[in-house]
Amino acid sequence: MDCAQMRQIVLGGGDLASPEAQRHLEECPACRELAVDGGALARFLAATPPSREEVPTLSFQDLEQQMVGETGFRGRLRSLPSTTRWMLVCASLLAPVAIGLAKLRPDIAIYPSARLGFEICAFGGLALASCWFWLRPLYRAQPNNGVFLAVLAAGLLAPWVIAMFSAVNPESGNALGRPAICFALGSAFAFPVIAVVGGLGRGGRGISGFAILPALAGALAGLVGLELHCPNSAPIHLLTGHAPIALVLPLLWQRLSIRSRRFLPAGEKASR
Amino acid sequence: MQEAERASGAVSDEQLMTAYVAGDQGAFRELFARYASVLARVVRAQGASDEESRDLVQQTFLQLHRARRDYRAGEPLRPWLFTIAYNLCRDRWRVLGRRREVPIEQAPPPIDAATPADHLQERRRAELLRAALATLSEDQRRVVEMHWFAGISLPEVAIALGISLSAAKVRAHRAYERLRQNLDLRGEV
Numbered sequence: 001m002d003c004a005q006m007r008q009i010v011l012g013g014g015d016l017a018s019p020e021a022q023r024h025l026e027e028c029p030a031c032r033e034l035a036v037d038g039g040a041l042a043r044f045l046a047a048t049p050p051s052r053e054e055v056p057t058l059s060f061q062d063l064e065q066q067m068v069g070e071t072g073f074r075g076r077l078r079s080l081p082s083t084t085r086w087m088l089v090c091a092s093l094l095a096p097v098a099i100g101l102a103k104l105r106p107d108i109a110i111y112p113s114a115r116l117g118f119e120i121c122a123f124g125g126l127a128l129a130s131c132w133f134w135l136r137p138l139y140r141a142q143p144n145n146g147v148f149l150a151v152l153a154a155g156l157l158a159p160w161v162i163a164m165f166s167a168v169n170p171e172s173g174n175a176l177g178r179p180a181i182c183f184a185l186g187s188a189f190a191f192p193v194i195a196v197v198g199g200l201g202r203g204g205r206g207i208s209g210f211a212i213l214p215a216l217a218g219a220l221a222g223l224v225g226l227e228l229h230c231p232n233s234a235p236i237h238l239l240t241g242h243a244p245i246a247l248v249l250p251l252l253w254q255r256l257s258i259r260s261r262r263f264l265p266a267g268e269k270a271s272r
Numbered sequence: 273m274q275e276a277e278r279a280s281g282a283v284s285d286e287q288l289m290t291a292y293v294a295g296d297q298g299a300f301r302e303l304f305a306r307y308a309s310v311l312a313r314v315v316r317a318q319g320a321s322d323e324e325s326r327d328l329v330q331q332t333f334l335q336l337h338r339a340r341r342d343y344r345a346g347e348p349l350r351p352w353l354f355t356i357a358y359n360l361c362r363d364r365w366r367v368l369g370r371r372r373e374v375p376i377e378q379a380p381p382p383i384d385a386a387t388p389a390d391h392l393q394e395r396r397r398a399e400l401l402r403a404a405l406a407t408l409s410e411d412q413r414r415v416v417e418m419h420w421f422a423g424i425s426l427p428e429v430a431i432a433l434g435i436s437l438s439a440a441k442v443r444a445h446r447a448y449e450r451l452r453q454n455l456d457l458r459g460e461v
Contacts, residue, residue, distance in 0.1 A: 003425070003426050003441075004425055028441055029441055029442060029444075029445035030426070030440075030441040030442075030444035030445045030448065032445070033444075033445045033448040033449055033452070034448055036452065037452070041448055041451060041452050041455070044397070044401075044455065045401075045416070045420045045451075046420070047397075048394070048397045048398055048401045056312060056322040056323075056325050056326050058304075058308040058309065058312060058326060058329055058330075060301055060304050060305070060308075062326075062330060063304065063330050063333055063334065066330060066334055067334065067337060070334075070337060070338070075338075078338045079337070079338050079339075079340065079341055080341065081341040081342055082339075082342050137339050137342060138335045138339070138355070138356045138359045138360065139335070139336075139339055139342070139351075139352040139353075139355050139356050140355065140434060141355065141359075141432070141433050141434025141435070142359050142362075145366065202335065202338045202339065204331060204334075204335050204360060204363075205359075205363050206363050206364065207363050207366055
């Protein structure tokens with residue numbers, strides 16, 4: 001016997017003493033509670049819809065108008081199956097890694113592998129987590145907002161925290177180095193990731209901070225590429241040339257998103 | 273799939289969704305016809321105004337459209353629809369900083385002495401139920417709303433909420449317990 005059958009018995013005033021019914025009531029706390037007082041609560045719930053208020057007229061034509069916007073390139077990207085979206089996102093996240101490996105840092109032999117592993121895992125893991133929130137379909141239960149905010153905060157702060165680790169080889173060369181070049185390089189690594197991740201989102205979530213997820217994922221992926229390529233581990237260099245990528249790009253993306261929404265029709269705004 | 277066949281109700285929601293994924297636009301229209309009002313009612317129960325209800329229901333179907341290629345034939349569709357609607361509502365209320373309230377202008381009209389006794393009773397029971405539901409946690413309320421008012425089975429509710437069937441039953445049990453206590457106080461049960 002399942003809960004649906006038990007519900008029929010409770011609602012119909014059927015035999016709750018039967019061995020089958022008793023077995024189910026022993027196993028199912030929900031049905032057991034429903035059966036209390038001879039099923040009075042079940043009958044009340046079944047007979048009492050919470051609202052008989054008139055609902056507003058809903059027009060399929062209005063929906064069709066919104067769906068016209070789904071026929072373009074952007075619409076086709078959004079409508080890709082989630083497995084395909086994930087494959088494209090992972091490919092984009094691996095691109096900065098591939099470039100970093102192709103132009104590997106010259107001090108790789110002396111740079112502590114545990115530290116490098118930690119940095120790459122931290123940035124890579126947070127980039128993946130950002131993508132997970134961004135791509136999570138709305139037909140799935142959404143995680144707690146606290147978890148989302150924790151991942152967002154970690155993604156924004158991790159580059160700064162890691163930048164403050166002590167330099168591996170402090171005596172070699174100019175500590176400051178060329179932060180502008182690293183900033184430009186890391187950003188260049190990030191832009192394609194941002195474009196792919198951003199384009200594959202299905203929108204619909206208007207919660208604070210959600211809109212910057214593609215830029216955060218891109219920035220963190222860019223930092224992975226930089227970690228593999230740049231030999232300067234001096235805090236002053238990392239704080240001026242690397243970490244700001246994870247702040248500037250999300251802020252810029254946020255501003256661009258707000259500006260582009262101003263020019264959208266109302267229906268499209270709501271769905272972004 | 274023929275229009276008449278769709279509209280007759282002989283075709284299940286899952287068959288309609290499968291047809292829509294295959295390119296049958298009429299199947300999507302039929303899904304809208306079947307579920308738009310139900311979703312609007314659920315969304316209104318969360319405290320949405322008329323305009324918000326329209327917008328949230330449209331957004332629900334738009335998200336369904338975007339996610340259509342994720343759909344596997346035979347998978348229950350109702351949990352998808354209601355989960356999307358609930359997620360959109362939750363985000364909207366979070367942005368607006370709104371708690372689940374029915375705006376004053378939407379409160380049920382005053383009880384009219386000339387209304388037939390059964391309508392009076394029904395309205396009173398609906399108000400009592402609404403008040404009792406408001407005392408539940410969001411998790412518990414969702415289980416009750418989806419199972420009792422949206423017609424979704426407990427296994428489907430578990431899928432929609434991303435929890436195990438046991439966890440759904442525990443939430444239902446706690447919700448019923450609380451409802452019985454609150455409704456008992458008014459001598460309705």
